[in-house]
Amino acid sequence: MSKSTIKVLIIDDSALVRKIFTEELSRDPSIEVVGTAPDPFIGRDKIIQLEPDVVVLDVEMPRMDGLTFLEKLMKHKPIPVIIVSSLAKESSDVAMRAIDLGAIDVMCKPGSSYSVKDMGEQLAEKIKAASQARRRPYTPPATVKRPTAMTIRTTDKVIAIGASTGGTEAIKQVLTALPGNMPPIVVVQHMPQHFTKSFAERLNELCDLEVKEAENNEPLTSGKVLLAPGNYHTVVKRSGATYYVEVKGGPLVFHQRPSVEVMFSSVARFVGRNAIGVILTGMGKDGAEGLLEMRQAGAWTIAQDESTSVVFGMPKEAIALGGVSEVLPLHHIASALIKRLS
Structure with a gap:
């Protein structure tokens, strides 16, 4: 493994998804899947043991849901996380909450192994971006003043x-x-x-x-x-x-x-x-x-x-x-x- 390789941990309760993500990501020489986990408890231990650069995290899992785990992770060991979620409307809302909690990016979880395979390249791109992401980007003060309406030229703009x-x-x-x-x-x-x-x-x-x-x-x-x-x-x-x-x-x-x-x-x-x-x-x-x-x-x-x-x-x-x-x-x-x- 070269020094520049991006180490990835996949946390997902589907063995099929873990297998296909691992196979697809392994095609990219700049990415190495260092481990997988079927739930956040095993995932937590593997994060400590393997020190991945990026975590790919499912939302709906047994024992602990992805959002609860993400919140704990960002508090105790901030690390770039990409959320994979199903296409359901509720899942989209959950994914938005995950962004609020500190996830770097979200992507759809396809419904079949064929479509998962299809998105290997997209996942690899997101992982590369996440590995470059600043852990704590600048955030301005929490108190945001309500904008006041002013005279603005809107014509043709x-x-x-x-x-x-x-x-x-x-x-x-x-x-x-x-x-x-x-x-x-x-x-x-x-x-x-x-x-x-x-x-x-x-x-x-x-x-x-x-x-x-x-x-x-x-x-x-x-x-x-x-x-x-x-x-x-x-x-x-x-x-x-x-x-x-x-x-x-x-x-x-x-x-x-x-x-x-x-x-x-x-x-x-x-x-x-x-x-x-x-x-x-x-x-x-x-x-x-x-x-x-x-x-x-x-x-x-x-x-x-x-x-x-x-x-x-x-x-x-x-x-x-x-x-x-x-x-x-x-x-x-x-x-x-x-x-x-x-």
Whole structure:
């Protein structure tokens, strides 16, 4: 085992899932599955014994559920955790709670061995991102002031936001600090199908803005945030004076669907200088070229800085390409957007 190998522990009560995850991950030379466990009690002992870099954790398990275990783990031995969960609506809500408790990422648990095999590459990507994640990213003070409505130019304006690993928390911080009279906002967060609906509902409860999962041909209107649904690309288009979104299938772009790249590129083409682009925490290059296209079309573009990013991959790539007008810590992004529009 080389020093750079990522050590992974899989905690799942399904022997079949443990076996297939192990086989799939073993295809990647940069990952080594050092152990598996059928429940959190055995998992706890193996974490102490094997010192993995990343834990892949099931939610519904005997003896102790994944959330209870995650909470204990984050308190006593913080370690990057990826939650695997079924597609059920309740599981999506649970996965969102897991993010709140400190999980780095969530992914769907497929229903058959064939579909599990299919997602090996995606799981490997998430593990690599989690292994690079900051254990304790910067969080601003807990007291969040309710945003006050102010005079904002909304005409023809569109804000486009893209994020991946660590993005659920980053998006929440930006959107909860914005007043309810913002121009339309389109968000792409790498997240599985069905989970995006739970995420949108959760944000809608916390924000002054209306937040919902985007629907095909839905118009963009002031005060509304549209979140790209998992497993579908979301592009912004224009018909006369109205902007709307097209939600569609298509190949993975930078291993992702929805892809930030696809969304940013459409915003560059159809909104141009009237857009503001924001690229947040995440691993890889998704969105970097699209943000550059936006900037070249005259849009103002912002990247989250390294000190507040869980993974400084996507912002770093965008900065390196010259696609960024301004680099800011997470807690300054909302006020920068308001200032830009005032």
